[in-house]
Amino acid sequence: MTDRKPYRHRFPLSVIGYALRLSPRFPLSQRDVQELLRERGIQVSHETLRQWNIKFAPLLTEELRHREPRRGSRWLLDEVCVEIGGKKHWLWRAVDEEGAVLDILLQEHRDTRAARSFFVHLLREYDVPEILHTDKLWTYGAALRGLPVLHGVEHVQLVSTARCNNLVEQSHRPTRQQERSQVGLKRRQRTQEFLDLHARVSNLHRHTRTTVPAALRRSHQSAVLLLWREGNRLLSQDGSTEVKVLEPRW
The missing domain is CATH 3.30.420.10 (Ribonuclease H-like superfamily/Ribonuclease H)
Structure with missing residues (x-):
């Protein structure tokens, strides 16, 4: 896919999507994410990461929610x-x-x-x-x-x-881990948005732990990464999702 830059952003969607995925996937604070990006040659400020979460996290949450399979009764x-x-x-x-x-x-x-x-x-x-x-x-x-x-x-x-x-x-356990890693939660709206994305990412990775065979686990991990990249691709240059209807993955 074309790795383009969103409107008025220095970095392409692959970098922004990678940064957005780290905190919901692992118990990391934004300072930790900043250090991991710096190690890979990407120098961003803590405020930049915060703005990325405010702008893109709700959009990615909706994309992942739409692509989830039908849930139980x-x-x-x-x-x-x-x-x-x-x-x-x-x-x-x-x-x-x-x-x-x-x-x-x-x-x-x-x-x-x-x-x-x-x-x-x-x-x-x-x-x-x-x-x-x-x-x-x-x-x-x-x-x-x-x-x-x-x-x-x-x-x-x-x-x-x-x-x-x-x-x-x-x-509830992953939520407690995130709460400790971020040294407490500060604002209700931001916390709600983060936990919404955290829940969607947790659902993606439910079958990637060591409770399944290695080959099946690697297959699930590859599918998860592909789905995440597809969600990033649907962010348009002005930070909103493209106007198109996606078929649910039942």
Whole structure:
């Protein structure tokens, strides 16, 4: 593909895409990314990396979300407390039965209104599930009763240590690693954008660990890198996506 430069940017998309991939893929801060780029002869400032994330990360997130396969009909939901700018927030997360992240949402509260907002947020992207697994938090049940579209969904409440809920509990671990690597989270909007991209990248690399044979793992890694480059290619010169409809990869 043509490795062109976006409008008013010094570096081509291959460099920008590489920089954007490092932080969501590995527990690295922007200072770490800056040092890795410097080692490869690419000298950028910390502010440049921040601007790249603000401008391109949401676009790449949408491209990767569109190219994900159809997800399962069983949702596992959980919430975890995170501190952003010295203020407590709740990170709501939903995964399917295979551990793929469906969506995440940062909210300031943990009440029925927040749970209902998260359900509405999920239903914008996915079909109504068949089964919902949650912990014993009562706000989930209250939110389900307030949404007629979910009245026929089976709701299973389990304790946090139950085996069926381990998938969503384990899904919080990479977020904690990123929080430590960045020495805390500063702004809510930037944190939401970063975690959205982090979730999409995590879904890509779910099958590239050592739990699968080496040949299959290398095949998955090659496919992931190709998909990432395709997402970079769709960024136009003014920083927006090309106006075209992509076929979902079911």
